[in-house]
Amino acid sequence: MGILEVQNVNKRFGGLQALDNVNLNVEENTVHAIIGPNGAGKSTLLNCFVGRLTPDTGTVMFNGQSLIGRKPHEINQMGVSRVFQTPEIFTDLTILENVMIPAFAHRDGAFKLSPFAAVKAETAIRDHAEEMLRDVGLVDKRNMVASAMSRGDKRRLEMAMCLAQDPKLLLLDEPTAGMARADTNNTIDLLKSIAEARPITFVVIEHDMHVVFSLADRISVLAQGHVIVEDDPQFIKGNPKVREAYLGEAHGE
Amino acid sequence: MGEIVLQILNGLDKGSAYALIALGLTLIFGTLGVVNFAHGALFMLGAFCAVTFNALISYETVTLSETEVTAWGTALEIREPLLQSWFGDFGLWLVDYSVPVSILVAIPVMFLIGVTMERGLIRFFYSRPHAEQILVTFGLAIVLQEIIKKFYGANPIPQPAPESLRGMMDFGVWLGFAEGVVPYPTWRFVYFIFAALIIGGVFAFLRYTTFGMVVRAGMADRETVGLLGIDINKRFTWMFGLAATVAGLAGVMYTPILSPDYHLGMDFLVISFVVVVVGGMGSLPGAVAAGFLLGILQSFASMNEVKSLLPGIDQIIIYLVAVIILLTRPRGLMGRAGVMED
Amino acid sequence: APTFFTSAARAYTNAPGASSVTLGFNVPQSGAYADEGADELRAYQLAVKHLNGEGDGGMLNTFSSKALEGSGILGRRVEYVTGDTQTKSDAARASARSMIEQDGAIMITGGSSSGVAVAVQALCQDAGVIFMAGLTHANDTTGKDRRANGFRHFFNAYMSGAALAPVLEANYGADRNAYHLTADYNWGWTQEESISAATENLGWNTVQKVRTPLGAGDFSQYITPVLNSDADTLILNHYGRDMVNSLTQAVQFGLRDRVSNGKDFQIVVPLYSRLMAQGAGENVKGIFGSTNWHWSLQDEGSQAFVRSFGQEYGFPPSQAAHTCYVQTLLYADAVQRAGDFNPCAVVEALEDYEFDGMGNGPTLYRGADHQCFKDVLVVKGKDNPTNQFDILEVVDVTPASQVTYEPDHPMFAGGDLGTCNPGA
Amino acid sequence: MNQMSTLRAPERPTEPAYFSVWDMHAYYGESYIVQGISLNIHEGEILALLGRNGAGKTSTLRSIARAGSPMVTHGEIWLDHQAVHEMGAHQAAQAGIALVPEDRRIIQGLTVEENLQLAQIAPPKGWSLERIYDLFPRLGERRKQEGTTLSGGEQQMLAIGRALARDIKLLLLDEPYEGLAPVIVHEIEKTLMQIRDLGITTVIVEQNAVAALQLADRAVILDTGTVVYDDTAQHLLDNKEMREEYLAI
Amino acid sequence: MFGIDLKSDRALMLVFTAAVLLLPLFAAPIGAGYPALMQFFVIFGIFAVGFNILFGLTGYLSFGHAAFLGVGSYSAVWMFKLLSMNVFPALILSVIIAGLFALVIGFVSLRRSGIYFSILTLAFAQMSYNLAYSVLTPITNGETGLQLSLDDPRILDAPSEGRLPTPDLFGIEMSATRTVELLGIPVQLNVGFYFAAAFLILAFWVALRIFRSPFGLMLKAVKTNQNRLNYTGVNTRPYTLAAFVISGMYAGLAGGLLACMDPLAGAERMVWTASGEVVLMTILGGAGTLLGPVIGAGVIKFAEARLSRFNESVVEGWFEWLPDSLAYGVTKVVSTFVGDGWHLTLGLVFMLVVIFLPGGLVEGAKRIFGFLGRRKERDDLEQVGSNLQGNPAAAE
């Protein structure tokens, strides 16, 4: 029994079968990577997990509960967080505030009317947020307005925001895209240390094979909306189907 | 039955005005993304193009009478129309046809006003928050309106339709009704045809030229369009001129139906926003459809049979329909996703 | 008791100093009635001049009371402040309050709508100053909403009905089907009630009363049902811009060329405004209505006023200007006669006061409801105007006796003047 | 640090190269981001612009393309004897500069095909749509789909296709491989080589420094808005010290 | 700035309180020191502060807020008519009814965002206005406005004879005014003004707390990225609805206070231009800033009340000292902008402010002080909008 179980999920966009009978089983406390060519349906699948899209048919179970038909915030409150492919942050707020918001949401639930509390008195929340920022290396910039960040920094911020919620399942859509190599390595280390420090499950979509192979416990390969292979990392590289559909001949890493 | 047809005609007529104003508004609002509270004022300026033109061609020379005095004891003014004394019958004709003829004046004038407005003011506001656009265009609307008040006073100024178009047309006989069942004022019929032509023209222009696509693109992302080598500023200016012209023409032709006064624009402002939004942001056909829909519903809600069932329904019908439509269709009749939703 | 100035050790609100007295002219300066407001203001300025002994004296020369001498009021020079009512009750009250509280006005006057008049009248009552209503035609102003500190010179809807009815009978007969289009607010309703009562007395039949939203602009959807009814007369209980539009559009829909029940279809506009009627252009020709006063009247008072006004401004005054001018003079005269600015003294001086020479013939300010009773003019749109101001012609002058009613007439019932309030 | 000493001082070259930037400074509002950058490229060369996150690479490209922000306050930009620094964005584009932005900037509300058509409205016209669809068959299949609903990689193809739809002299690529599957990276690499063979001068910003350097003739490393390295790509590949310090490879 | 550390909320609160309480002193020399106008300043200040909680924080632009103001006024007047002239029952009912009204309208309207939301609120308010003006006349007294009359029951009060009573606070009448001479200027101290001012100070304090609270932070987050917030486990609907209802209650309070100062409730209070006015006040002063809306309300109400007062003869008086020929011209030009031309000035002010001071008056003032003062100071001021603002030491 995995923490996330996906059965026979289908999704059409007009004439396009974006997801074609997808089955997926993610074991608890593992890093599960999803790879596949562009347009294979990876992000669409993730959207079905977080309530952005509803699959046409099929079931998605998280910890034994169905996610279908739930609102995004409900799913998040169940312990599912997501880093988006294009960074989604609160551009008008400071970096620290950006991280404090998920921390509040984690502590207070989906809604809390607290007009007379003071943010600045919430030292625990702030300390927690600062710790997350330290982890991703943004703590020095905490009072900067988020819109003025470079793209790589925005990704890191979003990661910190998700981590601040202490999620059970963290969905990462290309977390290192656009990151400098040095930072990519840092991110790998960060994710590894998080995975070790606490019970957390990762689903990672990534095109950087270096990242995939450094992190993944298990890999699913998606092509044209279909899972063509699911296997342990060491078998993926050699799989001819994967080479043909995804890695290409010349891949030499 | 005749009553129903008449109310449909009324609705179409009202709808024509709503649709024309909303068309210009949605070009600026739904397409350029500027909340233009001065759009009603453009409609009003159009109407006053007709007033001014009429005043110019019926210019009179004034001489003071030596013998007669007014009731208050000053010398009586003797007025002589200038144009007639120069051109005779043609002058008379011109005065009679001043409303339709003033279209020729209104087109360049309104275009110029639109272009000036865009160049001089609006373009600095494309990237500003909507709230600031509202403040500045509302301020502009007040200023324009006060200027008109300064020159023309607050009272309505009648603009009669040409003599030959002033009467009634028996519309019913075309539809197979008996004579006299569905008579309709000729000028209102003219207005309807005119609106249809303008709407068709604008649609054709935006569909069969790349202009529309560029403007839509420019609204979504000005910078990228610029990086593709297109001078988007110039196109926006044109677009604004076009929208102002459409609003102005709607105003010119409406003057025989509603004697214009300086406040005319404000009266139409709210309703035109409602029409645009009910039609759906960013959709020209939506704006036109909503204009006609609201016009017709408003006419029907005013029928005595309806009013006796629901007192006061004619006063709120537009808003009621707006609420119902917006709640059942999230983006109005034909709105596009993502336009002015945040 | 309401006290606006507890500190002032004076007997009444805003007691004037030794040298000057301030009046508050509260007129619409924006909105649809701005031109009417501007004309009222002109009249006020003229009245102030005349009171202060400048200009030709206007109606001071023809006024039956000779108490005023052109030396201000009780020897104080008349000064004034102006404000914008925006034709909204709220704004008008705010403006009046600032005149009273900031500028020390002892009398407020003006306005171009009944809602505003009633609202400001109530305010003046509370504040302890006199309110001399401007143009207000609804029955309520001196009916259900009458106040001891408020006075109306203008005529009202009941009087319009009573005056029009005989003329309508004479011209259109006693057998007519009337269709009412009525502005959907207080004034419209009282006029509809008054006119329909008066015409039904003649034997006319009221086929339909339709309420139209204020400022509807396009009335076509209310006019077409008239075509399909068996009405042969359309009564437009609209004023100002609504009147201009509904009349223009009714004519556009061919109502005047229509024959219904074998009779020529007719339109009636019970309350005319000459200023606004210009906006309807040709369409007013031959249409009956009533008015409080018209500049073409030939009596001495009217001529004196038209002369001063015309020479000052170059065109003749409107009925709104006339009533405002007269009200100002009447107030000043009452103070002068009472020898006191105290509102209660003024009330006493004005109640049941009879005067003449102000353009309406002998007039009574009735004490029971503070309404003036005087002749009412029935007018008709002129067929061959000689100039742009020559729009209406007076066809009949209904004597005051025919338009007089009891203070507790049902259309005016429910009101209570209360007692005069001097403030302090 | 001997490489540092070989850096050219920001001194105006007497004979500008085919494309040259001289002492360019640019601001976002009051933040000083591009702090005096100079570049020189010969016709048909590919320059790899490298550096950490936030080093100012994107800002440099945007400055060259004359995008609205950052504001260039000082400096000159010359392309084929044209003074680009005196131009607005659309003029620069007409002078032959094309930017493939880092976030792709596919235009909302327009279909794939319209996105490409849009690029061909202003002169000069480049590749035909058919030729672009041949290069990226995926775009051809989705030509009627709204551009912004494309997958990330598809959007990248569209952004490059849009640049090629214009007849360009200088191509500015901001992280073209980002988010692309290895097969596609390979495809695009091939395309870029094709583009190089066409003689289009290119500046490429890429985190995958190895891939970029294999393609490039020259390499420039930026750090906090200044040039800290400028030499041939091969030299950088050979210079372990620089690579480790600035590229972590 | 001015030697006061505005960074601290306590200081801001103190300065604000002092400024409000001393308003009669500052207002008197500019002709604004009379009760009616000063009451307007504070009451519309409350209205705008409340509006800003919705608009400034969440970015939801309501174009129907005047409906809540109107409802508040009607409730208060009804309370005066039926129960008692005491202001407290009236105000309590105003706030409650306006809150309920806002709950219903907000619940429906907040299903949409952006312009669609604005038009929904506009539609509800216009319906309320049109009905209040005509069909609902039995409840609203239509055009004239709901007012007191002698035969109202007023079950808790002694019957009123002859004269209408005025609203009072346990016997202290709202209209009571004392005039004191200060430096030769008569300063009017009015009960109603101070009563309303107390509410403004309270309202401002509550707004300040909301701005600084996690709740306020969430509202700001709604404004910048509602989508992200949903995926962060926050249910945005209750947040926006709460903000809507709170600001509706502010409006109801303002409406109730208006009725306390002048017991008449007119339908025009609900018309779209009235809703537009509070939008303009907020933007003019600076949306999202704390002080901006109050200042914007003051500017607009001052213009409305005083500019229309300067008729040509007043203007003539100003320029008497000029040579005749010149005075005539100057008078003509100046009087174009005042008296019946006051709208023109208002329109120009709107345009000039937004063109030259983007972000509104407060933002503009910051900018100007920023150029004048040291850079450090400007940074401090820019922080005023932040939730973490307050005691900087605690933030480290």
Ligand SMILES: Nc1ncnc2c1ncn2[C@@H]1O[C@H](COP(=O)(O)OP(=O)(O)OP(=O)(O)O)[C@@H](O)[C@H]1O
């Ligand atoms: N809203 C939509 N409407 C129509 N088609 C869509 C929509 N969303 C996605 N698609 C299509 O579905 C397919 C799968 O898209 P998805 O974003 O899931 O791909 P992906 O695997 O994440 O690719 P990448 O690695 O490039 O991000 C693509 O072909 C895309 O064009």
Ligand SMILES: Nc1ncnc2c1ncn2[C@@H]1O[C@H](COP(=O)(O)OP(=O)(O)OP(=O)(O)O)[C@@H](O)[C@H]1O
């Ligand atoms: N709009 C902006 N306003 C203010 N500062 C900005 C803005 N955009 C970027 N910056 C700042 O400019 C610096 C350079 O940013 P730039 O995007 O050019 O970096 P980059 O080298 O492209 O980084 P990355 O590899 O992360 O894309 C960064 O410190 C960033 O914070």
Ligand SMILES: [Mg+2]
């Ligand atoms: Mg994806």
Ligand SMILES: [Mg+2]
């Ligand atoms: Mg970058």
